[in-house]
Amino acid sequence: MNQLDLRKKPRPGEALVQALLFLAGILSIFVTIAIVYELGKEAMLFFNDPDVTFAKFFSMTRWQPGIGQYGIIALVSATLVTSAIAILIALPLGLFSAIFLSEYASLRARSVLKPILEILAGIPTVVYGYFALLFVTPILKLFFSGDQLQSYNMLSAGLVMGIMILPLIASMSEDALSAVPRSLREGAYAMGATKLETSVQIVLPAALSGIGAAVIVGISRAVGETMIVAVAAGAGPNFSFNPLDAAETMTGHIARISGGDLSYNTIDYTSLFAIALMLFLVTLVLNLISQRVVNRFRERYE
């Protein structure tokens, strides 16, 4: 009889775990599809309205579906302005903090500073909103004369949103920098490089894809952020690229309108889904652009 048994033995545990992992993966895909489906379905109702055309949707500069004004750009502009300010603040500051934490800080300094940074990430955004409205805006008023700066304004909301995503960008970038192999740093130091030259010219480029991911997540957070802009940026659509003006972002508008009495199947109701779909598209496009940029500049070290 043949002693060598090479037949596959039943491994029930393995199969079970495999099934669970598969289910978990499927679930997140399913939820994503469900969301897109629901958004698309309701948004279709909006676009099927005889009065709504894509031309109006993209070319009008006012948004008030109740009276036939469908210019989404009045909401998109505020989202772009606040997000741009946020990323302009968070990217350099986050990157500098990350370089400091990963390359310069002593182990002890890092063990104190990183948790503090992460506390920033745990503050509820509504608190950030009132911080923007009641603390940052009054300070900004000192720098602008008269009514140049409105009480609700995109600048203050954008700045505070930048502070909100700073820990995220700093923390993710720090992980990316720390993941760069030590041998690269040693190679640079052995060439007579200073710490700054090593950090900025060798380690930073090598970590670029991770930093790019941090920026993408940061942008998505900024574009999707609701409470800060709802509280501090303004409560009315306004097509303006002037950060000193009050304006309402896509998210802020959805939050405000859906909070009131809203009956189903009115144009106001379905328009919210059109905004949400637009928001989805904006985030998608920004992600694609950032990915392009990262791929262009990344340096592989694998």
Add this chain to the structure above:
Amino acid sequence: MLMENTYAIETKDLSIHYGGFTAVNEVNIKVERRKITAVIGPSGCGKSTLLRAFNRMNDFVPGCHVSGELLMQGQNLYSRNVDPVEVRRRIGMVFQKPNPFPKSIYENIAWGARINGFKGNMNELVEQSLQSAALWDEVKDKLQESAYALSGGQQQRLCIARTIAIQPEIILMDEPASALDPISTLRIEELMQELKKNYTILIVTHNMQQAARASDFTAMMMIDENRSGGVIEFDETKKIFTRPMDKRTEDYVTGRFG
């Protein structure tokens, strides 16, 4: 006229400590200029630690400190007013695993020269350095390609080329061929013979044939009863391998040990 010092670098009672533990104990060796000096010994005897003390790479290890003196032209490289960045500019290093920068082949060479203030013709420098490292013919048509497209042996020669480009006086090599196949290893050894015309080379290896073939002087290291490494014998390579003074050296080089 004063006679030129024939030693490129020497150690006086050089010890390396990690916290309270002495990893390398009181090393006294004189490294001759434009010669190849090998450091051999069993694993864990502190060869690499000693080598890394020569260009102050140990500065990056928390808790590591050095006592004794490391003298280059009469100057102690561990004295308070010495900048380790300046030390590393004069004492280059090639590591065990090839570690080219994630840049193009050209930039790998040019970067080090640029940060060290090189103002001359960069194209020329890149070509010369690659030629000195016996790599030019293989890469001259793809200088703008990533250094990671090269084979391991080519990457290691690129690392040697970038070290040459900053024109150091001494080149430290930490088992530069241990991650390479025999043919690449041979090329590195041939290259070392070429390089010693202009540079002083200090190489750590645990390949005894390599030390015997390639080096002029050999330092034999061993750990003592306190687990501290030390140089037990330092002499011309042919003496170390034919009639060593120390019984332990003899046992080691004849393969009766470790």
